Amino acid sequence: MFFCSVRLTIYILVLLAATSIIGTVVPQAGPPQQYVNLYGQGVYNLIQVLGIDDMYHAWWFLLLLLLLCINITVCSVERLSLVWRTIFPKEIHFNVDRFLKSKNKQTVISEFRPDHVADTCEAWLSKQAGPVIRQKRQDTVLLYAEKGRWTRLGVFVVHASVLLLLAGALIGSVFGFKASVRIDEGNQTGRVFESKTRVPIDLDFIIRCNEFEVKFYDTGAPEEFRSSLTIIENGQESFTTDIRVNHPLRYKGINIFQSSYGTATPNAAVMAIVDNLTGEETIQTVRIGETVVLPDDQGSFLLQGFLPHFEFRGQNLGETFFGQVNLAGEDGFQIGLPVKFPTFDKMRKGRFSFVVKEFERRYYTGLQVTKDPGVWYVYAGFTLMILGCWVTFFMAHHSFLLTVSPRDDGSSQVLFSGKTSRGGVNLKLARMTAHLETHLKKG
Amino acid sequence: MNSSFALSATTFLYGLAMVCYIGSFAFKMKNLAKAGFFVLSAGFVLNTAGLGLRWVESYQLGYGRAPLSNMYESLVFFSWTMALLYIFVELKYRERGIGVFVSPLIFLAIAYASFDPSISAKINPLIPALKSNWLIAHVVTCFLGYAGFAVAFGLSLIYFVKPRQPGKDSVFARLPAWEVIDELTYQMVMFGFLFLTIGIITGAVWANSAWGKYWSWDPKETWSLITWFVYAIFMHLRLMRGWHGRNLALVSIIGFMSVLFTYFGVNFLLSGLHSYG
Numbered sequence: 001m002f003f004c005s006v007r008l009t010i011y012i013l014v015l016l017a018a019t020s021i022i023g024t025v026v027p028q029a030g031p032p033q034q035y036v037n038l039y040g041q042g043v044y045n046l047i048q049v050l051g052i053d054d055m056y057h058a059w060w061f062l063l064l065l066l067l068l069c070i071n072i073t074v075c076s077v078e079r080l081s082l083v084w085r086t087i088f089p090k091e092i093h094f095n096v097d098r099f100l101k102s103k104n105k106q107t108v109i110s111e112f113r114p115d116h117v118a119d120t121c122e123a124w125l126s127k128q129a130g131p132v133i134r135q136k137r138q139d140t141v142l143l144y145a146e147k148g149r150w151t152r153l154g155v156f157v158v159h160a161s162v163l164l165l166l167a168g169a170l171i172g173s174v175f176g177f178k179a180s181v182r183i184d185e186g187n188q189t190g191r192v193f194e195s196k197t198r199v200p201i202d203l204d205f206i207i208r209c210n211e212f213e214v215k216f217y218d219t220g221a222p223e224e225f226r227s228s229l230t231i232i233e234n235g236q237e238s239f240t241t242d243i244r245v246n247h248p249l250r251y252k253g254i255n256i257f258q259s260s261y262g263t264a265t266p267n268a269a270v271m272a273i274v275d276n277l278t279g280e281e282t283i284q285t286v287r288i289g290e291t292v293v294l295p296d297d298q299g300s301f302l303l304q305g306f307l308p309h310f311e312f313r314g315q316n317l318g319e320t321f322f323g324q325v326n327l328a329g330e331d332g333f334q335i336g337l338p339v340k341f342p343t344f345d346k347m348r349k350g351r352f353s354f355v356v357k358e359f360e361r362r363y364y365t366g367l368q369v370t371k372d373p374g375v376w377y378v379y380a381g382f383t384l385m386i387l388g389c390w391v392t393f394f395m396a397h398h399s400f401l402l403t404v405s406p407r408d409d410g411s412s413q414v415l416f417s418g419k420t421s422r423g424g425v426n427l428k429l430a431r432m433t434a435h436l437e438t439h440l441k442k443g
Numbered sequence: 444m445n446s447s448f449a450l451s452a453t454t455f456l457y458g459l460a461m462v463c464y465i466g467s468f469a470f471k472m473k474n475l476a477k478a479g480f481f482v483l484s485a486g487f488v489l490n491t492a493g494l495g496l497r498w499v500e501s502y503q504l505g506y507g508r509a510p511l512s513n514m515y516e517s518l519v520f521f522s523w524t525m526a527l528l529y530i531f532v533e534l535k536y537r538e539r540g541i542g543v544f545v546s547p548l549i550f551l552a553i554a555y556a557s558f559d560p561s562i563s564a565k566i567n568p569l570i571p572a573l574k575s576n577w578l579i580a581h582v583v584t585c586f587l588g589y590a591g592f593a594v595a596f597g598l599s600l601i602y603f604v605k606p607r608q609p610g611k612d613s614v615f616a617r618l619p620a621w622e623v624i625d626e627l628t629y630q631m632v633m634f635g636f637l638f639l640t641i642g643i644i645t646g647a648v649w650a651n652s653a654w655g656k657y658w659s660w661d662p663k664e665t666w667s668l669i670t671w672f673v674y675a676i677f678m679h680l681r682l683m684r685g686w687h688g689r690n691l692a693l694v695s696i697i698g699f700m701s702v703l704f705t706y707f708g709v710n711f712l713l714s715g716l717h718s719y720g
């Protein structure tokens with residue numbers, strides 16, 4: 001059957017490994033222009049057709065994953081139906097000749113009588129491996145015991161875990177979302193925006209950012225970002241909590257992560273307005289959106305807004321306020337007031353120049369808001385995969401056969417042989433034989 | 444003693460161990476390999492001490508973090524995991540010949556950390572994203588996995604050096620038999636695969652707790668998955684007839700190349716979330 005061959009598995013895995021490389025070399029989810037610049041229009045068309053700009057979600061990549069799943073399912077079902085009887089037998093059988101012919105066996109001679117030795121061996125074996133089946137063949141006593149039959153299931157657990165993991169990923173991508181939102185200190189919102197499409201999503205509750213704080217090391221590298229958040233439901237404050245990087249808030253299936261921060265638009269600025277004709281300077285607090293009358297009734301000034309970064313002739317001037325100046329009898333014009341460069345507006349050489357003296361800095365916190373109902377399936381898959389690999393790699397179905405037969409002088413010969421489901425040599429056998437030998441000496 | 448002295452001494456001892464192993468092989472001097480094992484073990488003790496001291500020193504600097512957070516520390520730790528695994532393998536299987544191929548890897552990792560001027564040995568504080576207990580679990584398991592693959596790689600090389608039936612007096616006679624290499628390579632790949640699996644998983648759980656996404660196809664993540672695929676291919680090929688010996692060893696070598704690319708190549712050639720291997 002086509003879908004149940006390890007050969008197909010290998011082809012699929014080779015294809016998955018090889019094609020995965022593409023997405024690490026070609027930038028993912030970039031703007032079209034980037035691809036055209038990098039590779040030219042022709043190649044970009046190909047990139048679009050094959051979805052290589054988002055290749056891990058491209059149809060052909062998902063098809064490969066689907067093929068892998070079918071391969072695993074068909075193969076596991078078929079093999080499990082074959083080995084089910086071996087794993088859960090109604091009655092345990094063992095093939096004596098298979099053991100006796102095996103190269104993997106050791107002999108021990110004991111001076112004691114066979115029936116006595118057989119009893120000792122039985123007790124020993126049941127301690128080593130579990131319940132012993134005792135049979136007699138002519139004057140030879142057969143003792144059989146085994147352990148770890150269930151470990152044959154390990155490899156099925158590994159394969160099932162791959163399915164569970166991919167199922168969880170599918171559930172997450174269908175029913176979950178990844179969104180982000182910026183909240184200024186003191187503000188609140190219940191609406192977040194899907195990260196790729198920017199489609200708004202309304203939450204069942206409202207998030208208020210009380211405060212954002214960033215701490216730095218002496219070296220200047222950031223040490224900690226912290227937001228104090230209050231959750232508001234049905235108009236009432238539910239609770240207040242801090243989130244930090246690596247310490248998100250999880251509430252009602254929604255996860256809220258600290259992801260970025262920045263300077264928010266402040267409420268007001270303390271401004272100096274200088275009349276360059278008289279040299280007179282007035283200092284006053286101006287709220288954003290407020291219009292103030294200029295001295296001498298010469299016109300008005302409107303403080304329009306604020307930008308955390310202001311590009312001016314290719315230079316970043318940093319935090320900058322913006323305003324509109326309307327002089328009597330002239331058209332209004334806009335001016336920029338970079339906080340770090342107080343003389344900036346003076347260089348305009350107007351009648352009035354404006355300086356931002358100080359302002360109360362407010363941060364906004366950048367939150368990542370996600371919902372992933374599939375994550376528990378993925379985590380279950382993770383757990384099963386680790387357990388399954390552990391069982392498959394380090395455990396096995398061991399079976400042991402001891403035969404005790406009389407020798408001519410009344411002493412006994414013990415033959416000890418073992419098998420494991422993992423193939424290879426049973427390295428334990430020699431060690432166990434030595435243990436048995438000392439045990440038999442005691443009588 | 445401080446960590447930097449301990450780690451310099453470690454580098455020296457690992458280098459000496461390598462010389463012993465190779466000398467023992469080239470000149471058929473059995474005792475030299477024994478000396479190699481002794482020197483390597485001494486190096487391992489110092490390596491452990493060096494890592495421990497670095498941890499203590501980070502507390503003295505007020506940062507208090509595990510010594511697993513930059514390229515320098517990861518290379519030193521990689522040497523440590525390889526040495527640990529190799530010592531275990533030599534004690535368990537008594538095949539000294541493997542040391543000829545593994546001790547150079549142990550030496551190279553720590554020597555690269557010490558001698559490449561672009562790799563800084565400075566103890567820097569952690570940025571917020573790296574402050575998590577998952578960091579330790581993730582790095583330790585990944586590097587145990589890499590160590591398994593490194594030893595498997597060393598073993599696989601033997602196939603291409605040693606003829607199947609070397610003459611009695613040949614220098615190759617003392618290297619392990621092909622059947623033994625086959626079994627041991629497989630053991631090491633299983634060990635590596637289990638720990639790489641745990642490493643990828645702890646990384647995913649960590650990413651989920653830091654960024655809300657357990658998988659984001661970051662180049663490093665993707666390359667570790669590619670590595671994982673290569674070794675899954677290795678294990679499935681082994682089930683097919685005709686895939687033993689050199690053919691399979693080649694897959695193990697490709698797998699280790701993929702490990703190296705995940706570790707170094709991604710940092711130098713591609714961009715992403717990880718600050719180092």
Ligand code: HEM
Pocket residue numbers: 003004005006009068071072075076155158159162389392675678679682
């Ligand atoms: C990403 C996908 C897969 C992973 C991670 C995986 C993993 C494993 C592992 C760890 C083993 C144990 C290897 C050993 O004992 O040496 C194994 C064995 C096996 N796998 Fe897979 N596997 C995958 C896909 C598949 C698929 C699609 C098939 C379908 C044909 C398959 C068929 C087998 C078979 C037949 C065995 C041998 C079982 C035995 O020894 O009793 N595997 N696999």
